[in-house]
Amino acid sequence: MSITSVSGTVPNTDRIEDLPEDGATTPSGIDTAELGAILLGRWPEARKAARERAKDPRFHSQYNQSFQQQRETTFQQLQLLRDAGPAKMGVPDYVGGTLNPGANLSAFEELVLADPSLQIKSGVQWGLFGSAVLNLGTKEHHLRWLPGILDLEIPGVFAMTEIGHGSDVSSIGTTATYLPETDEFEIHTPFKAAWKDYLGNAAVHGKAAAVFAQLIVKGVNHGVHCLYVPLRDDDGNFLPGVGGEDDGRKGGLNGIDNGRLHFDHVRVPRFNLLDRYGAVDENGEYSSPIPSPGRRFFTMIGTLVQGRVSLDGAAVIANQAALSIAVRYAEQRRQFTTDSDIREQTLLDYQRHQRRLIPRIAETYAMTFAHQQLLDKFHEVFSGEDDSDGNRQELETLAAAFKSLSTWSALDTLQEAREACGGAGFMAKNRLVELRADLDVYVTFEGDNTVLLQLVAKRLLNDYSAEFKNADIGVMARYVADRATEAGFNRSGLRKLTQAFSDSGDARKSVNALRDPDAQRALLTDRVQTMVGDVADELRAVARKSRTEQAEAFNRNQHKLIEAARSHGRLLQWEAFTAGLEKVQDPDTKRVLTWLRDLFGLSLIEADLHWYLAYGRLSMRRGRALEEYVNRLIARLRPYSLQLVDSFGLSPELLRAEIGGTVEAERQAEAEEYYRHLRASGDAPVKEAKPAKDPGAQTRGHHA
């Protein structure tokens, strides 16, 4: 029988009319106080204090200026922020700090609610420039420079990226050559592609820079190291040998003065090498506590992971803000009558509108819990609670996975929210457009997202190979057996397949079975394992072939590998959401959040449904029923949408969106009252005849 016949579709009568009721009554609502407290994470006081600060109008974005003016405004705001003192949490006691990395980043992330430019300007100064001195230098460097960095006497530049080498840092062209005759280093830019670029504080304010360069000692290149290099005198003029260009206007973050720098045989004292991981002594001898140049490089780079961690956190907050605005508006805004001639429907009653917003609420909860895990791990490593190699490596993998997923999600969610608010969404006074413009570059800086996912993929492949590194024979057989017996990956977070998922082919039974978290986990895990395994096989097949053939094989699988890494990150988010559920006490809240987690899981499966079908993980029948099932789960969550976004705890002073308040509801009420009065008074004009209600044909939207 042909599949195109009616029976091949999902007939009306075979619909999943009811979601299973969990044997309980419908939750009356969410305990937003309890949930809100959980969402604040491990350092709630730091977050709350930062939110209070973010309400202060002196810290708010000032967009309606030339980019030159914006830079000055932001710099002044940074000085106010310095006086508020949050950066102290990031440094040790001997320079006046408290070294609480988790609290420090919690506060930093919330700054995005005041102004993304201010956030990133402070991130450049204290998070990048300051952290380079802190993490790559020693106590002597800290004592010499950190006080001036903290109090903004030394506005600084983190000079790593070059025009010609953004993602491939190990190939940068700038050199730092040791000169034994004067006991100095000479910093030099040998060609234009080696100019440092996109550097915050470089165009105007920077007085010094942490410059990454190839360290050359006695004719040997010891690889990339970092040096402290003065840039400008007190009048803001470049010092001899230093030059640069202004990057000019950008797509956002125009409060930051990005620019280029180059060096023409600029000399600095030997002391200026930040030498925690690689030093040159007074005899011109190089030494390092890490003998392997590769491992040394990765260790140095790894100390800078906090940028990724905090961008992940800022992206989570941006999602929360976007959905707080769009859901509030969608709850108030009415358009088109459907089942009543008089009262129009709210936007959030429309299925499509629900589809646009509610799965993104689920994703945002997953991101929030995932970020909490990431931040906890960051604190473990950088506070010294657990700074083992394994934990550092897991931190880097999590940061790469979560930062790429969340910063892309922020752009997508801000855009969807803006479109879901129609013309109102495009107005700056409703906040969404400028927030999106500022966050655009978050997907590129601190590691381009596409490259970061390749880092995740590499780790997955490495873990995979480790399983077989002693299996000289019978590798393929073992591989099949491993998959069948559900052995697998553990090391970089790939969870065990807890239960094989078998698809019975009965749509009703088996679609409902997808609400079993073990089934969701099994499906999500299986996809990652299978994809990584497939690529590993292909790469193993060329392992003894030429370098060109190996490179070609890798490139042929690049797309698949990146997709596998993305799916891995999604699985980790799902795991974090599932773990987060355990923190919830209130039973109604827990039930609603469990539905939300299910929606997240099923949305992930829906997004890759082609794969689950093509690889026989789901039957065609279930594949056809899934969309309908997701729709019903969304409809079930619809009544709780407002409470779910209220739990983010973002007050009107933090959202600062006109439509984020009650203005739309008031307008609707006034119009309804007008028509009610008109009907009651008998003055209403008779309609000539009722025009057909055709939402499509009637629309023009708004006009420019």
Place this chain on the structure above:
Amino acid sequence: MSITSVSGTVPNTDRIEDLPEDGATTPSGIDTAELGAILLGRWPEARKAARERAKDPRFHSQYNQSFQQQRETTFQQLQLLRDAGPAKMGVPDYVGGTLNPGANLSAFEELVLADPSLQIKSGVQWGLFGSAVLNLGTKEHHLRWLPGILDLEIPGVFAMTEIGHGSDVSSIGTTATYLPETDEFEIHTPFKAAWKDYLGNAAVHGKAAAVFAQLIVKGVNHGVHCLYVPLRDDDGNFLPGVGGEDDGRKGGLNGIDNGRLHFDHVRVPRFNLLDRYGAVDENGEYSSPIPSPGRRFFTMIGTLVQGRVSLDGAAVIANQAALSIAVRYAEQRRQFTTDSDIREQTLLDYQRHQRRLIPRIAETYAMTFAHQQLLDKFHEVFSGEDDSDGNRQELETLAAAFKSLSTWSALDTLQEAREACGGAGFMAKNRLVELRADLDVYVTFEGDNTVLLQLVAKRLLNDYSAEFKNADIGVMARYVADRATEAGFNRSGLRKLTQAFSDSGDARKSVNALRDPDAQRALLTDRVQTMVGDVADELRAVARKSRTEQAEAFNRNQHKLIEAARSHGRLLQWEAFTAGLEKVQDPDTKRVLTWLRDLFGLSLIEADLHWYLAYGRLSMRRGRALEEYVNRLIARLRPYSLQLVDSFGLSPELLRAEIGGTVEAERQAEAEEYYRHLRASGDAPVKEAKPAKDPGAQTRGHHA
């Protein structure tokens, strides 16, 4: 045997190593001159002249200002543009024009290359305000007002949208009540939700407005009509009874002064009713050439389709520009060595980068050919070549489908291009970010895209029902038979299923079979037909139930309907691309373009692969092979990518992106020369040891 075993994956040996070679040699290149001429469409001279104008720096965007300053700059540019005279093509000879609608829009669309704000400012003045007078008024109105509109003596506002009613125009609250005692109309805004909003020219420059209001004559509401209403005196002050607010800054298009307007019992002479479709005579009697109020409304609204047509055209050009910049950069930019220690790979050699850009080239070609069809049809209708009801209706459906797909694509493509250029993409000097910001609102205005797709869906449903409107019995049986015998939809462009597609299950054979255009067409058509049929069945099942149940059934299917409409638009784009191939004479060019069309078709199938699998249209085996097949098609097109974007004919003066030229290649050459010289001189430092090449772990991207 379990599908999870190795044999269930696509084994290396079963790869489609070679695409079938068409029995010919590899094309040496594309005839960019011939192809370029084809891409210019039916009015090449108008486009070329407009491009010459767009090169003039006086018309270029001026972003680095407050929004208040930008508005003045754009208004001055509009005056310069008036002197260049392009608007004359849009009006009849008795007001000094040539009435060439196709040429007029061709020129208008190209303005986006100079400045989107200038484009939309001129679109508000001549395309919306002017067209309202032209299309809704009579010759007397034209003679009275069009000269002043053309020469900017009367900057005007198109006042349709209200705060409370954007998409549902028929429900607007503003009234125009006929006053027999003075033979006037009284324009009134009864409540705040009825304030006109988002109106270009309303905040500052507008001196008059085309105001849409419920026309009330002798206590009868004749529905929405349009009236010419003076707004401001010569000093720019509101006339008595008129008020407004400034919308302020926006996410883009800040050269336009959007604002709100409201009216407090403002009177205008009876003459000011634009009365082509509904008139009031001196005795206060209402009459209309269109008796049905519903049809009258849609006819009046339908005359304003040109906004959608021209936004589609502008979006196509934005895609062309974005890809011209990103592909040129990706051809020059090198990052990471793979198979050579010395020379790094270009970005466009990476599979993922190809995946990001090359399918979007294919989509842009499809959009270009689709827009040509749309513009031709627009010209037919508005020049009078064929202004039949059927042709008007097809024009509206095509405009709704293409405008929504292309404006979304423009945002997606501009964003992908900006990300593919990394940090450089975020710099304003590379054009992508500000172009995206300006085009953001194109997805909302002139019809919100989501609502427009529902218009398309409604048409599809109507056509579908028409098939059965006399079939009182056996509807279901006939429905099945219709699908089996490939009868179907024709009226609004749903093409006949020319050939049933049967999947043999042999991956190699059948994946290659997908290059058969009939197979692509069959699959794409089948999806639309099946989805529309499914929804029609569900709606039919509640046809005799309560209004509430009907509304619920519609809402339950809203998501599916919109997806069906989107797929329908995609099919029409594919058809247009396929028809466009016929215009190409040069055999090599034709072969490359045929691959590109295949890539477009297969990308569409890949995007909805879950559906083709779940509904048995493609086998699991083919589903698994498709991604690989698409990858190979992309790799085959890679050598022609630059020529494909060069054929768009966008010169550096039009792109105005620093990286759109050769600057990156020059930097790369200088760096290569430096290292070559260093090696030759023997001065190169020895590497301590080669750090492992790990693209992921080495990356930091750039920093703020």
